[in-house]
Amino acid sequence: MADKVPDIRFKGFSDGWEQRKLGDEVQFLNGRAYKQSELLDKGKYKVLRVGNFNTNERWYYSDLELDKNKYVESGDLMYLWATNFGPELWTGPKTIYHYHIWKLKLNSDHVDRDFLYTWLLKDKEAIKQSTNGTTMVHVTKGNMEQRDFVWTDINEQQCIGQLFMKTDKLITLHQRKLSQLEKFKSSLLQNLFPKNGATNPSVRFGEFTNDWEQRKLGDLTTHKNGVAIEKYFVEDGPYKVISIGSYGKNNEYVDQGLRTEKNDTTASRIAQHGDLTMVLNDKTTSGEIIGRVLRINADDEYVINQRTELLRVSDDFDSQFAYTILNGPFRNKVKRIVQGGTQIYVNYSAVASLSLSLPEKEEQQAIALMFERVQNLITLHQRKLDSLEKLKKLLLQKMFI
Template identity: 30%
Template sequence: MAKIDDSVKKKVPELRFKGFTDDWEERKLIEVADYRNGKAHEKDISEAGDYIVVNSKFVSTNGLVKKYSDEMIAPLSKNEIAFVLSDVPNGRAIARTFLISEENKYSLNQRIAGITPHADTNSYFLHSLMNRNHYFLRFDDGVSQTNLSKKEVEKWVELYPSYGEQQKIGSFFKQLDDTIALHQRKLDLLKEQKKGYLQKMFPKNGEKVPELRFAGFADDWEERKLGDLSQDTIGGGTPKTSVTEFWNG
């Protein structure tokens, strides 16, 4: 008989921080956090608004795409979680989470749920656990618009460790996410830098030299056809069905 792994017999993960040995406990979301729905903001959208509207686009871009409101219609507090309930077919926003980091700044839009972790639930742990969780993604059939209900979200069941272990795990993933965000900003800057160089290091229409050049080069660039620079230009094609090497494995 095959040996049953301890992590199967006991409700624990394969990898843990030192000092934690207790089983994780199965709980519904309603047992670890409170749920509420957002409110419509369409009539209060303003380019000069003081408050950021937390909608699906904002959450799915991790806060990069913003809309503003003149009114704080549905306040979100620090350490609350915004959770996307509705998404178009094949969308990537459904079940995404955004952890609120500041007070008096964010207002919860309709079709976004506000999740308030209980005192014995670490917000970053729950944010990481809920984000695109496979349970919620099951409701997206890729054909019709997905709309998660309050009931479906509240009855979501997962395993939870002690609060101390949640804190350890939450801090660990926060550090990883912060590092990823830092490298993402560096990558974005490099992409913008490359874009600028592409514009300046190739001649503009009607010109024969670029705006920016390496030292030691002063000659005009010459106009040539692609055929002058390559020996052959070929296109792809579909193999004949008689060639079994392409069709049978």
């Protein structure tokens, strides 16, 4: 049989990889089984459960002494075998681990921990085809022990393991920065706009002192309703379509690849630079999309479909500020007036009658610029994160067999 080799390797390695059973190289050590009544709200030791990795559930404790193989400490490799299964590296203090977690003990020093962790991560998708259970999906120890483990020289393992650990650290770094920026943006939304009928926000730029005014959206915009234009869709049409699926959760346009021809119906619903579009329907009962607004960044490029409203702002309503406030405090008001059940909706006439707080034009522009810069940083880190995750996925495919 021909030697097994991956598509991409580090320079200096050329030998074929070996195949063995995973159970020949790794022991799967069960955690301690606890009844719910045995778990304490306070105690000597934390009890690590599957939920602590996946859902940030509350910690429970135990006063029972630690058995030799019933605890994990920093650096241990674990495998969650129930529900949200897969490998995990523990970086915390010495902790009791629950029955639904295995601690992995290497049988020899010719298997690198980081390489094994990464191999198990790649193998996770294949494992999904071999899981058991309905109410609680799980993988069995016997199944894991019989997995075909394809591996290489310890030195090559270490190179591969270190590469993926460094990639994971970069991914974690960008995830952390992204989370911090999103929290910062959330804080700005809470503090740069007036609350509970106040005439001024709690935080504002120093040069502005005038009170904010209450204005109805309908007095600040003109509008055009969308109509069904599906029959005008063509593959090479000159206009991109803004439909219900075009509204992303980050309030940016999602290109579904829909294009439309130019005719009397579509020509009257072409958006221009600075226009806004608002989605009036939502296929989710949770309201993830309803009331979201897009800001158009080009002339004669987009046409609105049904379930969307085209808005053009007045001279005293800055377009970028409008995009920010309509996706922020104003959208919370929209969500309170929705109708329907499985597919919720809102009538634009009701939306137009809602009021919003409006400062003078210069303050609008200052606030809009702040949010634009923060959003640009969020987008930058999201793109870097997406690129790193794509790179990791590619490396998993090309550096393993």
